[in-house]
Amino acid sequence: MGKTIEQVEEVVIRFAGDSGDGMQLTGGRFTESTAIVGNDLSTLPDFPAEIRAPAGSLAGVSAFQIKFSSRDIHTPGDKPDVLVAMNPAALKVHQKEVAPGGTIICNENAFTPKNLKLAGYETNPLEDKTLDDYYRLYSIEMSKMVSLANKDLEISPKIIDRTKNLFALGLLFWIYDRSLESTKKWLGVKFAKKPEIIEANIRAMDAGYNYGETTEIFTTRYKVDKADLPAGTYRNVVGNYALSMGLAAAAERSKLGLFYGGYPITPASDILHTLAAWKHLGIKTFQAEDEIAGITSILGAAFTGNLGITATSGPGIALKGEAMGLAVMAELPIVIINVQRGGPSTGLPTKTEQSDLMQAMYGRNGEAPIPVLASSTPGDCFFAAYEACRIAVKYMTPVILLTDGYLANGSEPWQVPKVDDLPDFEVSFADESNLADGQFLAYSRDKKTLARPWAIPGTPGLEHRIGGIETEDLTGNVSYDPDNHQYMVETRAKKVDAITNEIGPSEVFGNKSGDLLILSWGGTKGACRSATEALKADGKKVSHLHLRWINPFPKDLGENLIKFKNILIPEINYGQLIKIIRAEFLVDAKGLNQVRGKPISSLDIQDAANKLIG
């Protein structure tokens, strides 16, 4: 058969189907196989908040996008080159985003009159030729073919039909020249107790692969070369998992007990699930009765000498505000992870947003400064979590770590780090040597970090009381003295400022001056970097500065900002970092603000940049 192999640099594929069609699983398997062949990749799961919206409905469409490339990439891609649509609703929701000339592969058997009506189609788009002018459309009877492939197995037709996602996966494996072996192995583990299910899925996947191989309709296979990544051992990693490993590494290196207290909330719950499975590391997890008990329990654990961690999302972070204020006053080390999602209120529970920055910075009563940092990629969640823990303990302060739904569920190839190579993380609790004339001063301070001593219950001679009422300098006793309050407010702020000593100078990608600086924080880093690369390649004088720490800012940020004629701040919110930057540095920064529940695309950033600098 005369199949040609075409070399391409990068491909974006989107798998879309009903919530029950297994699209996340299909995307996940394609990702693993793509990682193994050494492409750089980035993924974006996109699923509905409803566990099972009515079958076939637009609300029930679940999707998974992957971009893979032979070069270093930063985003899960903008417009898909290939859309796999398992039913009419999936086609309806995602078709308009497919790149012109792109490929659409549909399960023809799902395009029934009932499903067409549910998706709002008056005529069948697979037959009415409306798509043919714009896309390469492949209409394949996937349900029928998995049914035929498995007809001699003694399992119900309904269960056999559920293997159609493996058919689609097998076909994509053929088109992009991937081995089926790792998925076969994975199926064997996942369904170890159900050999007939393993068999049905493998047959479906083989059928899809063979369909590509033998039919005439696919004439081309594509090859994406290995990416030129730095030498080392790699694995694929999802953000929430990387973050959990970072917390565990922090506990291991500091030799502190890790106590996680939290309440289930999307999309933060996976951190609780992951840590709960690592009891063999001595990790304690506590599913609290509510968000407030989640954070207050870790405050109790921190008072007792544990590394206290909580994670939440959406309205959960609002509920934790009061306890964060207590952590500021008590000067105890806890880490609050906020996996941001669309708001306000319940908002868009499964969609990404960066709209809690103001809440993280200022969302507490009184003057309550808290260090805030944000991770920038799924793999970076590991290092950001480690750093958040280290700073919290070193400075005896709560720390807020911001991630978002895209980082939490997205994945990328990750060069596996060595725990031993991570920055030093030494902890010493106060003991009797901290007594001054027989008295323990709970609010005496380290001269450099301004941290107070960490004296934990069970230590003889250091019995002391702390609380949420303003504390007297040195003794920690209750104090309503005006001068003391002024001094303590200033001191707590200075302590946070002192963290600039840890975070080093800001890094400008590109020239140190020019027409435009794109300034980013959090999960928009990749899109901003891609846009900057494209604009630079176009001859534009554009640079990129990404902020890991938002409180405090790097010392040199102001100097860097004023070297550019324009500043553009893309954010998935209605303008939050921009307000802080304008207030702090009096620069006329412009915003690009999209709140569409998904990452900002690098194309939109390029457009905005071009409008600014012409």
Added chain:
Amino acid sequence: MPETVKTYTKKDFTSDQAVRWCPGCGDYAVLAQTQKVFPDLGVDKEKFVFISGIGCSSRFPYYMDTYGFHTIHGRAPAIASGVKLANPDLSVWVVTGDGDGLSIGGNHTIHLLRRNLDINVMLFNNRIYGLTKGQYSPTSEVGKITKSTPMGSLDRPFNPLTVALGAGATFVSRTIDKELKHMQSMIKRSHGHKGTSFMEIYQNCNIFNDGAFLAQTDKDQKAETVLILENGQPMIFGKENNKGVRLDGNKPVIVDIGDKWSVDDILVHDESDYVIASLLSNMTYQTDFPDPIGVLYAVETETYEETMVAQINEAIKKKPKGNVQEIINAGDTWVVK
């Protein structure tokens, strides 16, 4: 319990902070009895931790020379849970009130009780909000005239002991701020109980709700209005010790011991009997019945922290010498040269 426990006096548990409750407040008595009893508990002083929320009683930790944390309104049970789970060797005490523990913190209180961590809860019930200057509380009687309810409060009160029993508490008791010896024995019983102990203390707020428990504390009345419970003993009270609680079917009634009824007809207290405890707890705030004090209910079962530690030990046994590097390296990896 460690082998070598130091010997202490009341002074060792008295901090250098001036006590700032209103003169005549019932809280003084609770503080004094606690400081008096603690030297006898056989625990190293540095292992005691007091956690409180917000309210008059929540200032308690400042006056105890132990580890202490005066936290935020209603959250003491959750903070105390974190303390206990981080270090199960500590003796953890929660000091709370009817507003703190049953209104804003009601959720945390019931969940602490159902989980059964080995934590001791002292709930000061004065049936009023004192610190905010006199609004009605969740234990105030219906029709209470306060600044926030000038025509009388509308809410029906609930009774802390019934709430505790309903939440699955394994130890439920009550004492009164004026009954010093009784309170001392209740503090000791709380400490001795393995699991969450819930102790309600009738506490007089002489500024905003003076005399709320007058009937139960007045020398001339209390013999008729208070039933002192003792395990295995018949429920007898009265000036002449001639009244008792008798079960009429499944309803408790008060009877005179004498002609018609003898001591043998009187219900015998059994701390391990949930039905008896429920029945006793419901005698609260009722004019026909005396208010029971003492231990209503005490049963022992596994504590939350015991099970948590057991799970961790089991996981370590299955996968000894686990480390993070192993997790990082797991799964499909590939090498780029």
